Amino acid sequence: MDAHTLGGPDLSRNRFPTLFEVLSRQTVAPLDLFSFYIYMRDQQRSVDYLDFWLDVSQHLALCRMYVRRLHRSVIEDTPELEKNSKRSSYILDNAGEGPSNEKGNVSDQRLSAFLRSDHGSRQHSPQNSQGSNQSNRSTPGRERPPRPSFMPLDTNSPGDSSSPGQMSSSENVPRREDLRASAEKILYTFLLPGSEREIIIPQSILHDVQEAIEGPDQRSDPELFDAAKDYVFQAMERDAFPGFLQSKGLGNLVPQSMMIRLIVGLVSFFGACWAAFILIFLDKSRTTRCWLILPFTVSIYFIFTHQYMLDPILALLGYSEYTLMDFNRIREPFVKKTLRARSITLLLLFLFVDAAVCCLFIFVPGKRL
Structure with a gap:
Protein backbone atom coordinates (compact mmCIF):
# COMPACT_ATOMS: atom_id res chain seq x y z
CA MET A 1 0.00 0.00 0.00
CA ASP A 2 1.54 3.30 -1.09
CA ALA A 3 1.68 6.58 0.77
CA HIS A 4 -1.14 8.07 -1.28
CA THR A 5 -3.48 5.24 -0.30
CA LEU A 6 -2.57 5.72 3.34
CA GLY A 7 -3.22 9.44 3.08
CA GLY A 8 0.40 10.29 3.93
CA PRO A 9 2.93 12.40 2.04
CA ASP A 10 3.69 11.20 -1.48
CA LEU A 11 7.38 11.90 -2.09
CA SER A 12 7.51 10.09 -5.43
CA ARG A 13 5.55 12.63 -7.50
CA ASN A 14 7.51 14.39 -10.22
CA ARG A 15 5.33 17.50 -10.30
CA PHE A 16 3.93 20.20 -8.08
CA PRO A 17 1.07 18.98 -5.86
CA THR A 18 -2.55 19.98 -6.28
CA LEU A 19 -4.49 22.00 -3.74
CA PHE A 20 -6.43 18.91 -2.69
CA GLU A 21 -3.17 17.09 -1.96
CA VAL A 22 -1.98 20.01 0.17
CA LEU A 23 -5.24 20.16 2.13
CA SER A 24 -5.21 16.37 2.53
CA ARG A 25 -1.75 16.52 4.12
CA GLN A 26 -0.14 14.51 1.32
CA THR A 27 2.71 17.01 0.93
CA VAL A 28 5.72 18.09 2.95
CA ALA A 29 7.64 21.35 3.39
CA PRO A 30 7.70 23.84 1.81
CA LEU A 31 4.37 22.95 0.15
CA ASP A 32 2.71 21.51 3.25
CA LEU A 33 -0.54 22.64 4.83
CA PHE A 34 1.27 24.69 7.48
CA SER A 35 3.09 26.67 4.77
CA PHE A 36 -0.16 27.22 2.90
CA TYR A 37 -1.82 28.45 6.09
CA ILE A 38 0.99 30.97 6.68
CA TYR A 39 0.76 32.08 3.04
CA MET A 40 -3.01 32.59 3.31
CA ARG A 41 -2.57 34.48 6.58
CA ASP A 42 0.41 36.71 5.77
CA GLN A 43 0.25 37.21 2.00
CA GLN A 44 -3.31 36.56 0.82
CA ARG A 45 -4.93 38.00 3.97
CA SER A 46 -7.77 35.49 3.53
CA VAL A 47 -7.01 32.77 6.06
CA ASP A 48 -10.69 32.67 7.09
CA TYR A 49 -11.48 30.76 3.89
CA LEU A 50 -8.91 28.12 4.74
CA ASP A 51 -10.09 27.93 8.35
CA PHE A 52 -13.66 27.42 7.12
CA TRP A 53 -12.56 24.56 4.87
CA LEU A 54 -10.60 22.96 7.70
CA ASP A 55 -13.43 23.35 10.20
CA VAL A 56 -15.90 21.72 7.81
CA SER A 57 -13.43 18.85 7.43
CA GLN A 58 -13.26 18.66 11.22
CA HIS A 59 -17.04 18.54 11.31
CA LEU A 60 -16.98 15.58 8.92
CA ALA A 61 -14.45 13.83 11.18
CA LEU A 62 -16.71 14.46 14.18
CA CYS A 63 -19.68 12.95 12.33
CA ARG A 64 -17.64 9.89 11.42
CA MET A 65 -16.53 9.48 15.01
CA TYR A 66 -20.13 9.74 16.18
CA VAL A 67 -21.24 7.04 13.75
CA ARG A 68 -18.35 4.76 14.69
CA ARG A 69 -19.08 5.11 18.39
CA LEU A 70 -22.76 4.46 17.75
CA HIS A 71 -21.84 1.37 15.76
CA ARG A 72 -19.50 0.24 18.52
CA SER A 73 -22.20 0.63 21.15
CA VAL A 74 -24.58 -1.45 19.03
CA ILE A 75 -21.97 -4.21 18.71
CA GLU A 76 -21.18 -4.15 22.43
CA ASP A 77 -24.86 -4.30 23.40
CA THR A 78 -25.64 -7.16 21.01
CA PRO A 79 -22.53 -9.36 20.70
CA GLU A 80 -24.51 -12.29 19.30
CA LEU A 81 -25.55 -10.10 16.39
CA GLU A 82 -21.91 -9.55 15.46
CA LYS A 83 -21.21 -13.26 15.60
CA ASN A 84 -24.20 -14.32 13.54
CA SER A 85 -24.34 -11.63 10.85
CA LYS A 86 -22.17 -8.80 9.64
CA ARG A 87 -25.27 -7.06 8.27
CA SER A 88 -26.22 -5.94 11.78
CA SER A 89 -24.93 -2.41 11.26
CA TYR A 90 -23.93 -2.26 7.61
CA ILE A 91 -25.17 1.29 7.19
CA LEU A 92 -23.00 2.46 10.08
CA ASP A 93 -19.61 1.08 9.22
CA ASN A 94 -19.60 -0.59 5.81
CA ALA A 95 -21.19 2.00 3.58
CA GLY A 96 -18.08 2.55 1.49
CA GLU A 97 -14.83 4.43 1.54
CA GLY A 98 -14.43 8.15 1.90
CA PRO A 99 -12.63 10.53 -0.42
CA SER A 100 -9.27 9.68 1.09
CA ASN A 101 -9.83 5.96 0.40
CA GLU A 102 -8.97 5.24 4.01
CA LYS A 103 -10.30 1.89 5.17
CA GLY A 104 -13.33 2.19 7.41
CA ASN A 105 -14.36 5.71 6.33
CA VAL A 106 -18.06 6.14 5.65
CA SER A 107 -18.86 7.86 2.38
CA ASP A 108 -20.13 11.42 2.81
CA GLN A 109 -23.49 10.82 1.16
CA ARG A 110 -24.34 7.69 3.12
CA LEU A 111 -23.01 9.23 6.30
CA SER A 112 -25.26 12.26 5.80
CA ALA A 113 -28.20 10.04 4.91
CA PHE A 114 -27.74 8.04 8.11
CA LEU A 115 -27.47 11.16 10.26
CA ARG A 116 -30.63 12.61 8.71
CA SER A 117 -32.53 9.36 9.28
CA ASP A 118 -31.16 9.09 12.81
CA HIS A 119 -32.23 12.66 13.54
CA GLY A 120 -35.91 11.75 13.68
CA SER A 121 -35.41 9.48 16.64
CA ARG A 122 -33.13 11.90 18.46
CA GLN A 123 -34.98 15.20 18.29
CA HIS A 124 -33.98 17.79 20.83
CA SER A 125 -35.01 21.34 21.46
CA PRO A 126 -32.63 23.87 19.93
CA GLN A 127 -33.05 26.00 23.02
CA ASN A 128 -31.64 23.19 25.15
CA SER A 129 -28.91 22.09 22.78
CA GLN A 130 -25.28 22.75 23.46
CA GLY A 131 -24.95 24.23 20.00
CA SER A 132 -27.48 26.97 20.56
CA ASN A 133 -26.08 27.86 23.95
CA GLN A 134 -22.56 27.97 22.63
CA SER A 135 -23.56 30.00 19.60
CA ASN A 136 -25.44 32.54 21.67
CA ARG A 137 -22.40 33.01 23.82
CA SER A 138 -19.90 33.26 21.01
CA THR A 139 -21.76 35.28 18.40
CA PRO A 140 -21.98 38.70 20.16
CA GLY A 141 -18.37 38.69 21.30
CA ARG A 142 -15.39 38.21 19.07
CA GLU A 143 -13.34 36.05 21.37
CA ARG A 144 -12.10 33.50 18.88
CA PRO A 145 -8.82 34.55 17.29
CA PRO A 146 -7.75 33.14 13.93
CA ARG A 147 -6.12 29.80 14.45
CA PRO A 148 -5.10 26.84 12.25
CA SER A 149 -7.00 23.55 12.42
CA PHE A 150 -4.23 21.03 12.04
CA MET A 151 -5.76 18.02 13.78
CA PRO A 152 -5.85 14.96 11.50
CA LEU A 153 -9.00 14.94 9.40
CA ASP A 154 -10.01 11.51 10.67
CA THR A 155 -10.06 10.91 14.40
CA ASN A 156 -10.04 7.36 15.64
CA SER A 157 -8.83 7.53 19.22
CA PRO A 158 -11.13 8.47 22.10
CA GLY A 159 -8.84 11.30 23.13
CA ASP A 160 -9.08 13.19 19.85
CA SER A 161 -11.52 15.91 20.75
CA SER A 162 -10.26 19.12 19.16
CA SER A 163 -13.09 19.59 16.69
CA PRO A 164 -15.28 22.60 15.87
CA GLY A 165 -17.89 21.43 18.38
CA GLN A 166 -16.72 20.75 21.90
CA MET A 167 -17.21 17.21 23.20
CA SER A 168 -19.89 17.19 25.85
CA SER A 169 -18.99 13.86 27.45
CA SER A 170 -16.35 13.47 30.08
CA GLU A 171 -14.92 10.63 27.97
CA ASN A 172 -14.72 12.82 24.85
CA VAL A 173 -17.37 10.71 23.11
CA PRO A 174 -19.33 12.83 20.61
CA ARG A 175 -23.10 13.05 21.03
CA ARG A 176 -25.79 14.26 18.68
CA GLU A 177 -25.78 17.64 20.42
CA ASP A 178 -22.08 18.00 19.61
CA LEU A 179 -22.78 17.58 15.90
CA ARG A 180 -25.37 20.33 16.02
CA ALA A 181 -23.05 22.55 18.06
CA SER A 182 -20.33 22.05 15.46
CA ALA A 183 -22.64 22.90 12.55
CA GLU A 184 -24.00 25.99 14.32
CA LYS A 185 -20.53 27.21 15.21
CA ILE A 186 -19.44 27.03 11.57
CA LEU A 187 -22.58 28.89 10.49
CA TYR A 188 -22.31 31.64 13.11
CA THR A 189 -18.53 32.04 12.80
CA PHE A 190 -18.01 32.08 9.04
CA LEU A 191 -21.23 32.36 7.05
CA LEU A 192 -23.80 34.72 8.53
CA PRO A 193 -23.49 38.41 7.56
CA GLY A 194 -21.56 40.29 10.22
CA SER A 195 -20.26 37.10 11.78
CA GLU A 196 -16.94 36.90 13.58
CA ARG A 197 -14.91 35.78 10.55
CA GLU A 198 -17.33 36.22 7.68
CA ILE A 199 -16.40 34.80 4.29
CA ILE A 200 -18.09 35.84 1.08
CA ILE A 201 -20.16 33.09 -0.57
CA PRO A 202 -23.18 33.26 -2.92
CA GLN A 203 -26.40 34.22 -1.18
CA SER A 204 -28.18 31.14 -2.46
CA ILE A 205 -25.63 28.84 -0.80
CA LEU A 206 -25.82 30.79 2.46
CA HIS A 207 -29.61 30.59 2.46
CA ASP A 208 -29.60 26.84 1.90
CA VAL A 209 -27.11 26.22 4.71
CA GLN A 210 -28.92 28.52 7.15
CA GLU A 211 -32.28 26.97 6.35
CA ALA A 212 -30.90 23.45 6.80
CA ILE A 213 -29.39 24.22 10.22
CA GLU A 214 -31.98 26.61 11.67
CA GLY A 215 -35.04 25.27 9.85
CA PRO A 216 -37.41 22.54 10.99
CA ASP A 217 -35.01 19.79 9.89
CA GLN A 218 -32.19 21.09 12.12
CA ARG A 219 -29.62 19.21 10.08
CA SER A 220 -26.06 18.67 11.25
CA ASP A 221 -24.83 16.18 8.65
CA PRO A 222 -21.65 17.16 6.75
CA GLU A 223 -23.41 17.14 3.36
CA LEU A 224 -25.17 20.42 4.13
CA PHE A 225 -21.83 22.27 3.79
CA ASP A 226 -20.87 20.64 0.46
CA ALA A 227 -21.83 23.58 -1.76
CA ALA A 228 -20.09 26.15 0.44
CA LYS A 229 -17.02 23.94 0.83
CA ASP A 230 -16.74 23.41 -2.93
CA TYR A 231 -17.11 27.14 -3.57
CA VAL A 232 -14.36 27.99 -1.07
CA PHE A 233 -12.10 25.28 -2.48
CA GLN A 234 -12.49 26.62 -6.03
CA ALA A 235 -11.87 30.17 -4.83
CA MET A 236 -8.62 29.16 -3.10
CA GLU A 237 -7.56 27.07 -6.08
CA ARG A 238 -8.16 29.95 -8.49
CA ASP A 239 -7.00 32.97 -6.48
CA ALA A 240 -4.47 31.79 -3.89
CA PHE A 241 -2.90 28.48 -4.85
CA PRO A 242 -1.04 29.61 -8.02
CA GLY A 243 0.67 32.35 -6.02
CA PHE A 244 1.51 29.85 -3.29
CA LEU A 245 3.18 27.52 -5.79
CA GLN A 246 5.14 30.41 -7.29
CA SER A 247 6.22 31.64 -3.86
CA LYS A 248 7.18 28.29 -2.32
Whole structure:
Protein backbone atom coordinates (compact mmCIF):
# COMPACT_ATOMS: atom_id res chain seq x y z
CA MET A 1 0.00 0.00 0.00
CA ASP A 2 1.54 3.30 -1.09
CA ALA A 3 1.68 6.58 0.77
CA HIS A 4 -1.14 8.07 -1.28
CA THR A 5 -3.48 5.24 -0.30
CA LEU A 6 -2.57 5.72 3.34
CA GLY A 7 -3.22 9.44 3.08
CA GLY A 8 0.40 10.29 3.93
CA PRO A 9 2.93 12.40 2.04
CA ASP A 10 3.69 11.20 -1.48
CA LEU A 11 7.38 11.90 -2.09
CA SER A 12 7.51 10.09 -5.43
CA ARG A 13 5.55 12.63 -7.50
CA ASN A 14 7.51 14.39 -10.22
CA ARG A 15 5.33 17.50 -10.30
CA PHE A 16 3.93 20.20 -8.08
CA PRO A 17 1.07 18.98 -5.86
CA THR A 18 -2.55 19.98 -6.28
CA LEU A 19 -4.49 22.00 -3.74
CA PHE A 20 -6.43 18.91 -2.69
CA GLU A 21 -3.17 17.09 -1.96
CA VAL A 22 -1.98 20.01 0.17
CA LEU A 23 -5.24 20.16 2.13
CA SER A 24 -5.21 16.37 2.53
CA ARG A 25 -1.75 16.52 4.12
CA GLN A 26 -0.14 14.51 1.32
CA THR A 27 2.71 17.01 0.93
CA VAL A 28 5.72 18.09 2.95
CA ALA A 29 7.64 21.35 3.39
CA PRO A 30 7.70 23.84 1.81
CA LEU A 31 4.37 22.95 0.15
CA ASP A 32 2.71 21.51 3.25
CA LEU A 33 -0.54 22.64 4.83
CA PHE A 34 1.27 24.69 7.48
CA SER A 35 3.09 26.67 4.77
CA PHE A 36 -0.16 27.22 2.90
CA TYR A 37 -1.82 28.45 6.09
CA ILE A 38 0.99 30.97 6.68
CA TYR A 39 0.76 32.08 3.04
CA MET A 40 -3.01 32.59 3.31
CA ARG A 41 -2.57 34.48 6.58
CA ASP A 42 0.41 36.71 5.77
CA GLN A 43 0.25 37.21 2.00
CA GLN A 44 -3.31 36.56 0.82
CA ARG A 45 -4.93 38.00 3.97
CA SER A 46 -7.77 35.49 3.53
CA VAL A 47 -7.01 32.77 6.06
CA ASP A 48 -10.69 32.67 7.09
CA TYR A 49 -11.48 30.76 3.89
CA LEU A 50 -8.91 28.12 4.74
CA ASP A 51 -10.09 27.93 8.35
CA PHE A 52 -13.66 27.42 7.12
CA TRP A 53 -12.56 24.56 4.87
CA LEU A 54 -10.60 22.96 7.70
CA ASP A 55 -13.43 23.35 10.20
CA VAL A 56 -15.90 21.72 7.81
CA SER A 57 -13.43 18.85 7.43
CA GLN A 58 -13.26 18.66 11.22
CA HIS A 59 -17.04 18.54 11.31
CA LEU A 60 -16.98 15.58 8.92
CA ALA A 61 -14.45 13.83 11.18
CA LEU A 62 -16.71 14.46 14.18
CA CYS A 63 -19.68 12.95 12.33
CA ARG A 64 -17.64 9.89 11.42
CA MET A 65 -16.53 9.48 15.01
CA TYR A 66 -20.13 9.74 16.18
CA VAL A 67 -21.24 7.04 13.75
CA ARG A 68 -18.35 4.76 14.69
CA ARG A 69 -19.08 5.11 18.39
CA LEU A 70 -22.76 4.46 17.75
CA HIS A 71 -21.84 1.37 15.76
CA ARG A 72 -19.50 0.24 18.52
CA SER A 73 -22.20 0.63 21.15
CA VAL A 74 -24.58 -1.45 19.03
CA ILE A 75 -21.97 -4.21 18.71
CA GLU A 76 -21.18 -4.15 22.43
CA ASP A 77 -24.86 -4.30 23.40
CA THR A 78 -25.64 -7.16 21.01
CA PRO A 79 -22.53 -9.36 20.70
CA GLU A 80 -24.51 -12.29 19.30
CA LEU A 81 -25.55 -10.10 16.39
CA GLU A 82 -21.91 -9.55 15.46
CA LYS A 83 -21.21 -13.26 15.60
CA ASN A 84 -24.20 -14.32 13.54
CA SER A 85 -24.34 -11.63 10.85
CA LYS A 86 -22.17 -8.80 9.64
CA ARG A 87 -25.27 -7.06 8.27
CA SER A 88 -26.22 -5.94 11.78
CA SER A 89 -24.93 -2.41 11.26
CA TYR A 90 -23.93 -2.26 7.61
CA ILE A 91 -25.17 1.29 7.19
CA LEU A 92 -23.00 2.46 10.08
CA ASP A 93 -19.61 1.08 9.22
CA ASN A 94 -19.60 -0.59 5.81
CA ALA A 95 -21.19 2.00 3.58
CA GLY A 96 -18.08 2.55 1.49
CA GLU A 97 -14.83 4.43 1.54
CA GLY A 98 -14.43 8.15 1.90
CA PRO A 99 -12.63 10.53 -0.42
CA SER A 100 -9.27 9.68 1.09
CA ASN A 101 -9.83 5.96 0.40
CA GLU A 102 -8.97 5.24 4.01
CA LYS A 103 -10.30 1.89 5.17
CA GLY A 104 -13.33 2.19 7.41
CA ASN A 105 -14.36 5.71 6.33
CA VAL A 106 -18.06 6.14 5.65
CA SER A 107 -18.86 7.86 2.38
CA ASP A 108 -20.13 11.42 2.81
CA GLN A 109 -23.49 10.82 1.16
CA ARG A 110 -24.34 7.69 3.12
CA LEU A 111 -23.01 9.23 6.30
CA SER A 112 -25.26 12.26 5.80
CA ALA A 113 -28.20 10.04 4.91
CA PHE A 114 -27.74 8.04 8.11
CA LEU A 115 -27.47 11.16 10.26
CA ARG A 116 -30.63 12.61 8.71
CA SER A 117 -32.53 9.36 9.28
CA ASP A 118 -31.16 9.09 12.81
CA HIS A 119 -32.23 12.66 13.54
CA GLY A 120 -35.91 11.75 13.68
CA SER A 121 -35.41 9.48 16.64
CA ARG A 122 -33.13 11.90 18.46
CA GLN A 123 -34.98 15.20 18.29
CA HIS A 124 -33.98 17.79 20.83
CA SER A 125 -35.01 21.34 21.46
CA PRO A 126 -32.63 23.87 19.93
CA GLN A 127 -33.05 26.00 23.02
CA ASN A 128 -31.64 23.19 25.15
CA SER A 129 -28.91 22.09 22.78
CA GLN A 130 -25.28 22.75 23.46
CA GLY A 131 -24.95 24.23 20.00
CA SER A 132 -27.48 26.97 20.56
CA ASN A 133 -26.08 27.86 23.95
CA GLN A 134 -22.56 27.97 22.63
CA SER A 135 -23.56 30.00 19.60
CA ASN A 136 -25.44 32.54 21.67
CA ARG A 137 -22.40 33.01 23.82
CA SER A 138 -19.90 33.26 21.01
CA THR A 139 -21.76 35.28 18.40
CA PRO A 140 -21.98 38.70 20.16
CA GLY A 141 -18.37 38.69 21.30
CA ARG A 142 -15.39 38.21 19.07
CA GLU A 143 -13.34 36.05 21.37
CA ARG A 144 -12.10 33.50 18.88
CA PRO A 145 -8.82 34.55 17.29
CA PRO A 146 -7.75 33.14 13.93
CA ARG A 147 -6.12 29.80 14.45
CA PRO A 148 -5.10 26.84 12.25
CA SER A 149 -7.00 23.55 12.42
CA PHE A 150 -4.23 21.03 12.04
CA MET A 151 -5.76 18.02 13.78
CA PRO A 152 -5.85 14.96 11.50
CA LEU A 153 -9.00 14.94 9.40
CA ASP A 154 -10.01 11.51 10.67
CA THR A 155 -10.06 10.91 14.40
CA ASN A 156 -10.04 7.36 15.64
CA SER A 157 -8.83 7.53 19.22
CA PRO A 158 -11.13 8.47 22.10
CA GLY A 159 -8.84 11.30 23.13
CA ASP A 160 -9.08 13.19 19.85
CA SER A 161 -11.52 15.91 20.75
CA SER A 162 -10.26 19.12 19.16
CA SER A 163 -13.09 19.59 16.69
CA PRO A 164 -15.28 22.60 15.87
CA GLY A 165 -17.89 21.43 18.38
CA GLN A 166 -16.72 20.75 21.90
CA MET A 167 -17.21 17.21 23.20
CA SER A 168 -19.89 17.19 25.85
CA SER A 169 -18.99 13.86 27.45
CA SER A 170 -16.35 13.47 30.08
CA GLU A 171 -14.92 10.63 27.97
CA ASN A 172 -14.72 12.82 24.85
CA VAL A 173 -17.37 10.71 23.11
CA PRO A 174 -19.33 12.83 20.61
CA ARG A 175 -23.10 13.05 21.03
CA ARG A 176 -25.79 14.26 18.68
CA GLU A 177 -25.78 17.64 20.42
CA ASP A 178 -22.08 18.00 19.61
CA LEU A 179 -22.78 17.58 15.90
CA ARG A 180 -25.37 20.33 16.02
CA ALA A 181 -23.05 22.55 18.06
CA SER A 182 -20.33 22.05 15.46
CA ALA A 183 -22.64 22.90 12.55
CA GLU A 184 -24.00 25.99 14.32
CA LYS A 185 -20.53 27.21 15.21
CA ILE A 186 -19.44 27.03 11.57
CA LEU A 187 -22.58 28.89 10.49
CA TYR A 188 -22.31 31.64 13.11
CA THR A 189 -18.53 32.04 12.80
CA PHE A 190 -18.01 32.08 9.04
CA LEU A 191 -21.23 32.36 7.05
CA LEU A 192 -23.80 34.72 8.53
CA PRO A 193 -23.49 38.41 7.56
CA GLY A 194 -21.56 40.29 10.22
CA SER A 195 -20.26 37.10 11.78
CA GLU A 196 -16.94 36.90 13.58
CA ARG A 197 -14.91 35.78 10.55
CA GLU A 198 -17.33 36.22 7.68
CA ILE A 199 -16.40 34.80 4.29
CA ILE A 200 -18.09 35.84 1.08
CA ILE A 201 -20.16 33.09 -0.57
CA PRO A 202 -23.18 33.26 -2.92
CA GLN A 203 -26.40 34.22 -1.18
CA SER A 204 -28.18 31.14 -2.46
CA ILE A 205 -25.63 28.84 -0.80
CA LEU A 206 -25.82 30.79 2.46
CA HIS A 207 -29.61 30.59 2.46
CA ASP A 208 -29.60 26.84 1.90
CA VAL A 209 -27.11 26.22 4.71
CA GLN A 210 -28.92 28.52 7.15
CA GLU A 211 -32.28 26.97 6.35
CA ALA A 212 -30.90 23.45 6.80
CA ILE A 213 -29.39 24.22 10.22
CA GLU A 214 -31.98 26.61 11.67
CA GLY A 215 -35.04 25.27 9.85
CA PRO A 216 -37.41 22.54 10.99
CA ASP A 217 -35.01 19.79 9.89
CA GLN A 218 -32.19 21.09 12.12
CA ARG A 219 -29.62 19.21 10.08
CA SER A 220 -26.06 18.67 11.25
CA ASP A 221 -24.83 16.18 8.65
CA PRO A 222 -21.65 17.16 6.75
CA GLU A 223 -23.41 17.14 3.36
CA LEU A 224 -25.17 20.42 4.13
CA PHE A 225 -21.83 22.27 3.79
CA ASP A 226 -20.87 20.64 0.46
CA ALA A 227 -21.83 23.58 -1.76
CA ALA A 228 -20.09 26.15 0.44
CA LYS A 229 -17.02 23.94 0.83
CA ASP A 230 -16.74 23.41 -2.93
CA TYR A 231 -17.11 27.14 -3.57
CA VAL A 232 -14.36 27.99 -1.07
CA PHE A 233 -12.10 25.28 -2.48
CA GLN A 234 -12.49 26.62 -6.03
CA ALA A 235 -11.87 30.17 -4.83
CA MET A 236 -8.62 29.16 -3.10
CA GLU A 237 -7.56 27.07 -6.08
CA ARG A 238 -8.16 29.95 -8.49
CA ASP A 239 -7.00 32.97 -6.48
CA ALA A 240 -4.47 31.79 -3.89
CA PHE A 241 -2.90 28.48 -4.85
CA PRO A 242 -1.04 29.61 -8.02
CA GLY A 243 0.67 32.35 -6.02
CA PHE A 244 1.51 29.85 -3.29
CA LEU A 245 3.18 27.52 -5.79
CA GLN A 246 5.14 30.41 -7.29
CA SER A 247 6.22 31.64 -3.86
CA LYS A 248 7.18 28.29 -2.32
CA GLY A 249 7.74 26.05 -5.32
CA LEU A 250 9.82 28.45 -7.43
CA GLY A 251 11.24 30.61 -4.64
CA ASN A 252 12.28 30.41 -1.01
CA LEU A 253 11.83 33.95 0.34
CA VAL A 254 8.93 35.75 1.99
CA PRO A 255 7.86 39.29 0.91
CA GLN A 256 9.32 40.97 4.02
CA SER A 257 12.71 39.44 3.36
CA MET A 258 12.53 40.37 -0.31
CA MET A 259 11.79 44.00 0.55
CA ILE A 260 14.72 44.17 2.98
CA ARG A 261 17.00 42.68 0.32
CA LEU A 262 15.81 45.20 -2.26
CA ILE A 263 16.47 48.14 0.08
CA VAL A 264 19.92 46.85 1.08
CA GLY A 265 20.75 46.04 -2.53
CA LEU A 266 19.81 49.46 -3.88
CA VAL A 267 21.60 51.32 -1.09
CA SER A 268 24.71 49.18 -1.61
CA PHE A 269 24.59 49.68 -5.36
CA PHE A 270 24.36 53.46 -5.15
CA GLY A 271 27.09 53.49 -2.52
CA ALA A 272 29.31 51.31 -4.73
CA CYS A 273 28.72 53.55 -7.75
CA TRP A 274 29.50 56.67 -5.69
CA ALA A 275 32.73 55.11 -4.38
CA ALA A 276 33.67 53.94 -7.88
CA PHE A 277 33.35 57.42 -9.40
CA ILE A 278 35.29 58.93 -6.50
CA LEU A 279 38.16 56.49 -7.06
CA ILE A 280 38.12 57.04 -10.82
CA PHE A 281 38.18 60.83 -10.58
CA LEU A 282 40.91 60.68 -7.94
CA ASP A 283 42.90 58.55 -10.39
CA LYS A 284 43.40 55.73 -7.87
CA SER A 285 45.17 52.57 -8.98
CA ARG A 286 43.28 49.56 -10.25
CA THR A 287 44.50 47.60 -7.26
CA THR A 288 42.74 50.02 -4.94
CA ARG A 289 39.62 49.94 -7.07
CA CYS A 290 39.42 46.14 -6.68
CA TRP A 291 37.77 46.78 -3.31
CA LEU A 292 34.69 47.80 -5.30
CA ILE A 293 34.04 44.09 -5.87
CA LEU A 294 32.66 43.79 -2.33
CA PRO A 295 29.83 46.38 -2.41
CA PHE A 296 28.92 45.55 -6.02
CA THR A 297 28.72 41.82 -5.25
CA VAL A 298 26.50 42.37 -2.21
CA SER A 299 24.22 44.81 -4.01
CA ILE A 300 23.78 42.75 -7.18
CA TYR A 301 23.22 39.54 -5.21
CA PHE A 302 20.49 41.09 -3.07
CA ILE A 303 18.80 42.71 -6.08
CA PHE A 304 18.80 39.40 -7.94
CA THR A 305 17.36 37.49 -4.96
CA HIS A 306 14.57 40.04 -4.70
CA GLN A 307 13.82 39.90 -8.41
CA TYR A 308 13.61 36.09 -8.56
CA MET A 309 12.20 35.54 -5.01
CA LEU A 310 15.04 33.07 -4.53
CA ASP A 311 18.21 32.97 -2.47
CA PRO A 312 20.34 30.48 -4.45
CA ILE A 313 22.79 29.77 -1.64
CA LEU A 314 20.01 28.92 0.81
CA ALA A 315 18.27 26.83 -1.84
CA LEU A 316 21.42 24.83 -2.58
CA LEU A 317 21.78 24.24 1.17
CA GLY A 318 18.19 22.95 1.17
CA TYR A 319 16.40 25.70 3.11
CA SER A 320 13.25 27.73 2.53
CA GLU A 321 11.92 30.70 4.50
CA TYR A 322 8.58 30.23 6.29
CA THR A 323 8.46 33.62 7.95
CA LEU A 324 11.02 36.41 8.21
CA MET A 325 14.38 34.87 9.20
CA ASP A 326 12.73 31.51 10.01
CA PHE A 327 14.24 28.86 7.74
CA ASN A 328 13.22 25.23 7.43
CA ARG A 329 14.39 22.24 5.45
CA ILE A 330 13.01 21.61 1.96
CA ARG A 331 11.61 18.07 2.04
CA GLU A 332 9.53 17.97 -1.16
CA PRO A 333 11.85 16.25 -3.71
CA PHE A 334 10.42 17.95 -6.81
CA VAL A 335 10.68 21.39 -5.19
CA LYS A 336 14.24 20.66 -4.11
CA LYS A 337 15.17 19.65 -7.67
CA THR A 338 13.43 22.68 -9.18
CA LEU A 339 15.03 25.17 -6.80
CA ARG A 340 18.45 23.62 -7.31
CA ALA A 341 18.19 24.07 -11.09
CA ARG A 342 16.93 27.65 -10.76
CA SER A 343 19.65 28.45 -8.20
CA ILE A 344 22.45 27.30 -10.48
CA THR A 345 21.05 29.34 -13.35
CA LEU A 346 20.63 32.39 -11.11
CA LEU A 347 24.17 32.09 -9.74
CA LEU A 348 25.65 31.93 -13.24
CA LEU A 349 23.67 35.00 -14.29
CA PHE A 350 24.67 36.82 -11.10
CA LEU A 351 28.38 36.04 -11.57
CA PHE A 352 28.26 37.27 -15.17
CA VAL A 353 26.57 40.58 -14.30
CA ASP A 354 28.75 41.10 -11.23
CA ALA A 355 31.94 40.49 -13.20
CA ALA A 356 30.84 42.86 -15.98
CA VAL A 357 30.01 45.70 -13.58
CA CYS A 358 33.20 45.27 -11.56
CA CYS A 359 35.39 45.17 -14.68
CA LEU A 360 33.71 48.31 -15.97
CA PHE A 361 34.59 50.36 -12.91
CA ILE A 362 37.98 48.76 -12.19
CA PHE A 363 39.58 48.85 -15.63
CA VAL A 364 38.19 52.13 -16.91
CA PRO A 365 41.04 54.68 -17.14
CA GLY A 366 41.22 57.11 -14.22
CA LYS A 367 41.37 60.90 -14.60
CA ARG A 368 42.07 63.23 -11.74
CA LEU A 369 39.86 66.29 -11.76
